[in-house]
Amino acid sequence: MTPFTYVRAADRADALARVESGARFLGGGTNLVDLLRQNVEQASELVDVSHTLGTIRESEGGGLIIDASVKNAAVAADPLVRRRYPVLARALLAGASAQIRNMATVGGNILQRTRCMYFYDVEGARCNKRQPGIGCDAINGFNRYHAILGASDQCVATHPSDMCVALTMLDAVIHLSGPDGNRSVPLNDFHVLPDAMPHVETVLKPGELITGVELPPPSAATTYSEYRKVRDRSSYAFALISVAGGLALADGRVTQARIALGGVAAKPWRATKAEAALVGAAPTREAFLAAIREELASAQPLSGNGFKIGLVERTTVAVLTALAGAHP
Template identity: 55%
Template sequence: MDAISYQRAADIGAALQAASQPGTMFIGGGTNLLDLMKGGVMRPMKLVDITHIDALNGITALPDGGLRVGALVRNSDCANHAWVRERYPLLSQALLAGASAQLRNMATVGGNLMQRTRCAYFYDTGFPQCNKRTPGSGCAAIDGHNRMHAILGASRQCIATNPSDMSVALAALDAVVRVSGPNGERTIAFAEFHRLPGERPDLDTTLQAGELITSVDLPPPLFAGHSKYLKVRDRASYAFALVSVAAALQMDGTTVKSARIALGGVAHKPWRADATERALVGKPLDRATLATAAALAVQGAQPQRENAFKVALAQRAIVRAVQQAGGVA
């Protein structure tokens, strides 16, 4: 690991001032960043420790009935918080599906949003071809092992997937990310926070230089009674999703009043299945409706040599998740 400098910030202002120096990164739980540093994938010159900033911690109620989750709230604390479990069970389920208990006890909400892709070629500096690590070098995954890679929204520059379970639930819940930076505070709709690779796969998010995530805001709860996070993976724990589905419904008897569907494991960002949502609204959760709605989610899919199975798997996972959310399975 390269020599680095370290500074502990006492407040948000001090953290932002320290981050104005080139080559500086914030560190919270460090569960992803330290791995990347040890592997030589990321080489910050300075780390700013934000773990002692009280303003970034805690879960508070918002006037509209929503919740504000501080960026430093640990994944395990968020998943097990009474308000989250009662009002946003989808988020709790997604958090508990991620990583291991030990990692959830260290990982933070803000850090979870900032996870880099788990593409093996990105992590292994022995492979020089990785546009995410070295822009313009190529993408080794396209002609390599790509079973875990994207089927939606990819480009010739990168076919990696976003690894976060939490983010899939937040996409379905229409969360908002609050940030502070050199130009003040701003909010980012969750759908706009993560990027598709396009020509710049090295840019994972729409954060600007020196910006710090301060919290995630959840809108008033609408789906507490009918939600399900379904994660399909190779083993029962400590494994990334082949496909995951966050399904949240409002039901009027047996008819869907409104729907939110997001997918993980299929794209460079949590993939919101808008067409599927529209196809469910006003319909009963019968077999024909579910099959039609699920097929819309993978329209335009471009699978790779080893991951064509994800197209069918995603549809089956959507059907199952929606059935469970709607209470018909």
């Protein structure tokens, strides 16, 4: 590990000023510290911002604002989140151990990096995400956990967050602050696909800090929502695939569908084709299957993860069928 200094920022302005000189923001540290310890990343100074922001409150428009340093455990337990956005609480509870949820922050969760084994193998593996242009050993290697959508010939890694899958389904917006002022980005646009530059993972600019996440006012499709995660073991494992789904019905027809997939791409994957295919359809297993198959038509499985296509199909159908049955 490269030696670094630690400083606790006095406030947001102090944190932004320090990072301009090359320091890194530190939230809960549950991912960044591991990356530093294994020499995947380096930093000369860590600026602790975990105490600078920390509330969950209603927005003026009837939505919810979650500050970036709120712990994952606090979000999952919040009464407003559990009542209005149950998919988010369930995703967080599926995402990690209780100890990690008590440390991990919302901002850090959004920025966590892939768990691809080749990414972490600094001494023995090629990884374009870690060192651009060196190659990707996952493409022809052990790729059971890797992408089937949106990958490139440079990188097939997946984004590991459960929380972000739910936030993508909920149309969350990320609030940022940096040297050029404040701006907001829809979460669905925040993470980027690898293309020819897999080391560029988000639209975050140098020196910018995630200050919070805003959720829009709840709707029927967010009230009737579910998160389901499929993994190799039942306790503390990253998803093979996951599905965040929401459904609104009227007069026996789907009026709104929301579907986001995890474990299938370098970002949480919003299944817009499947959503559009379901509007106006009867809420049947056949309709759900046809819709998700339309979404997966462009899937490009690797040698070891072709099973993910069928797994996404079955899990999506199961989630939407359960939601249809829960409607009055």
